[in-house]
Amino acid sequence: MSDPIVEAVAKHPAPEGLVYTYGTAGFRTKAEVLDSVLARVGLVASLRSRSLKGKWIGVMITASHNPPEDNGVKLVEPLGNMLQEDWEVISTEIANKITPEDVSKYYHDIAAQEKADLGTPARVVVARDTRASGSRLLGCLLDGLKATGAEVKEYGFLTTPQLHYMVRCLNTEGTKDAYGTPTEKGYYEKFGAAFKNALKGKKPAGSLTVDCANGVGGPKLAELIKYLPPKEEALEIFVINDNVIKPESLNVECGADFVKTNQRAPPSSKTGPGDRCASLDGDADRVVYYFKDSSNVFRLLDGDRIATLVASFLGDQVRLAGLADSIKIGVVQTAYANGAATQYVEQNLKLKVDCTPTGVKYLHHAAEKLDIGVYFEANGHGTVIFSADTLDTVAKYEPKSPGQKEALDVLRACINLINQSVGDALSDFLLVEVVLAHKNWGPQEWLSTYTDLPNRLAKVIVKDRNIFKTTDAERKLVAPEGLQGHIDREVQKVRQGRSFARASGTEDAVRVYAEAATTKEAEDLARKVSELVKTAGGA
Numbered sequence: 061m062s063d064p065i066v067e068a069v070a071k072h073p074a075p076e077g078l079v080y081t082y083g084t085a086g087f088r089t090k091a092e093v094l095d096s097v098l099a100r101v102g103l104v105a106s107l108r109s110r111s112l113k114g115k116w117i118g119v120m121i122t123a124s125h126n127p128p129e130d131n132g133v134k135l136v137e138p139l140g141n142m143l144q145e146d147w148e149v150i151s152t153e154i155a156n157k158i159t160p161e162d163v164s165k166y167y168h169d170i171a172a173q174e175k176a177d178l179g180t181p182a183r184v185v186v187a188r189d190t191r192a193s194g195s196r197l198l199g200c201l202l203d204g205l206k207a208t209g210a211e212v213k214e215y216g217f218l219t220t221p222q223l224h225y226m227v228r229c230l231n232t233e234g235t236k237d238a239y240g241t242p243t244e245k246g247y248y249e250k251f252g253a254a255f256k257n258a259l260k261g262k263k264p265a266g267s268l269t270v271d272c273a274n275g276v277g278g279p280k281l282a283e284l285i286k287y288l289p290p291k292e293e294a295l296e297i298f299v300i301n302d303n304v305i306k307p308e309s310l311n312v313e314c315g316a317d318f319v320k321t322n323q324r325a326p327p328s329s330k331t332g333p334g335d336r337c338a339s340l341d342g343d344a345d346r347v348v349y350y351f352k353d354s355s356n357v358f359r360l361l362d363g364d365r366i367a368t369l370v371a372s373f374l375g376d377q378v379r380l381a382g383l384a385d386s387i388k389i390g391v392v393q394t395a396y397a398n399g400a401a402t403q404y405v406e407q408n409l410k411l412k413v414d415c416t417p418t419g420v421k422y423l424h425h426a427a428e429k430l431d432i433g434v435y436f437e438a439n440g441h442g443t444v445i446f447s448a449d450t451l452d453t454v455a456k457y458e459p460k461s462p463g464q465k466e467a468l469d470v471l472r473a474c475i476n477l478i479n480q481s482v483g484d485a486l487s488d489f490l491l492v493e494v495v496l497a498h499k500n501w502g503p504q505e506w507l508s509t510y511t512d513l514p515n516r517l518a519k520v521i522v523k524d525r526n527i528f529k530t531t532d533a534e535r536k537l538v539a540p541e542g543l544q545g546h547i548d549r550e551v552q553k554v555r556q557g558r559s560f561a562r563a564s565g566t567e568d569a570v571r572v573y574a575e576a577a578t579t580k581e582a583e584d585l586a587r588k589v590s591e592l593v594k595t596a597g598g599a
């Protein structure tokens with residue numbers, strides 16, 4: 061009797077000699093070597109769903125901010141979270157099995173181990189970004205899914221956060237936690253209405269130009285705009301870099317990663333001084349803001365800035381609503397957060413800061429422990445999550461004055477405006493616009509809240525990055541032995557110095573971060589620490 065698993069896997073043979081890893085952002089590499097991985101991810105998605113008694117699992121085909129020739133795939137848990145860690149291991153294992161028979165055996169072993177009854181339904185939601193390789197890879201994924209007999213919902217093109225939203229909606233449909241209608245229209249209606257309610261008649265000053273990285277965010281934002289209040293009443297949005305007809309232009313000289321890495325606007329940007337601009341990445345789960353100041357100097361407002369802005373605003377609304385005693389807000393950052401941002405949150409906003417390892421799943425997890433958890437990576441990935449108790453308190457609270465009612469209304473609308481399933485560039489920028497409108501701030505006022513410490517991020521190529529082991533949320537190295545002591549000595553030589561080195565989870569390199577009182581000191585420190593890393597890594 062033929063084995064459908066063996067057949068599906070044999071149809072998409074793995075290239076010889078390649079090792080795949082399910083990393084921070086799923087599998088991600090050159091699209092031309094991903095066929096076998098996609099077919100096998102189909103098998104894992106079904107197993108995961110069956111291990112959860114048929115809950116919907118998401119599969120997103122994207123390589124986010126990577127170049128157009130790359131692609132990738134990641135799995136989404138039922139409430140929209142990133143894949144659980146033991147399943148990352150299973151995914152890596154199955155991707156690296158050599159023969160189709162090995163894959164099939166492993167599939168059945170995992171089914172037994174994870175109590176995934178193969179006779180019960182498996183449900184999987186799939187979507188992709190606009191990369192040219194996406195349609196071929198989708199075919200490979202569907203072959204894997206079909207072989208397992210899964211029920212598949214195909215959404216075509218979606219942003220990554222839209223896919224997370226669909227997964228959460230499908231799994232909560234008809235329950236008291238129902239998140240929304242699991243359709244694109246449902247998404248636009250939910251966020252469009254929340255934006256209008258959160259603005260409460262306030263109008264953001266000026267317009268916003270959104271660079272969509274020539275990715276899937278472009279057409280999706282164009283659609284979302286149809287559900288926002290008319291521009292005369294609320295926000296005028298100019299959409300640029302939205303060319304998805306030319307997939308080779310994806311993330312090229314535009315997008316959030318270009319802006320953050322190069323610390324400059326996309327060359328195509330034509331805005332004037334004081335005009336707010338935002339850039340999304342290729343799958344629209346990251347956003348950074350920027351503008352030209354009155355001297356025509358480029359100014360970046362990154363994820364740290366979004367976190368501080370939003371935390372301060374939500375703190376105000378909670379206090380004004382009379383809820384400060386029952387709801388505590390916290391901010392979660394990684395070691396890449398600028399030291400000035402951390403200090404501002406602790407000393408000016410008087411809020412708690414937690415630091416976690418790099419990667420959204422760690423931040424999300426830490427934020428889940430807070431009443432209101434604001435988490436952003438400096439590069440613009442992030443969101444705000446509200447605990448079940450907080451949602452309950454906010455829903456039931458009876459305001460004692462018109463002022464309390466006003467703040468409570470805004471807070472309730474913000475809860476709906478913020479994508480609870482994952483960081484969402486579209487929802488995040490609408491939230492920023494709401495905050496700026498309420499504060500009556502332009503980008504200059506936002507920037508003036510604190511001054512970033514000059515910093516440098518460098519990449520060092522070493523023989524084996526896996527020898528670099530860290531502790532203390534990746535801020536200190538425990539191996540190679542002695543290296544941390546050398547780094548500490550360099551740090552002490554500069555004013556307000558801070559530096560750390562860690563192996564990247566997405567690239568074959570060690571990242572070095574340094575900040576100090578002046579640009580020169582930050583650059584020197586980054587260079588010295590990079591040299592130490594190079595020597596220790598035997599490059």
Ligand SMILES: CC(=O)N[C@H]1[C@@H](OP(=O)(O)O)O[C@H](CO)[C@@H](O)[C@@H]1O
Pocket residue numbers: 084085124396418419420437439441563564565566567571
């Ligand atoms: C310094 C930096 O920006 N690191 C990024 C990058 O991780 P690395 O492990 O540093 O390669 O990609 C991750 C996935 O997109 C993202 O979560 C993270 O913030």
Ligand SMILES: [Mg+2]
Pocket residue numbers: 124125341342343344345346
């Ligand atoms: Mg992304």
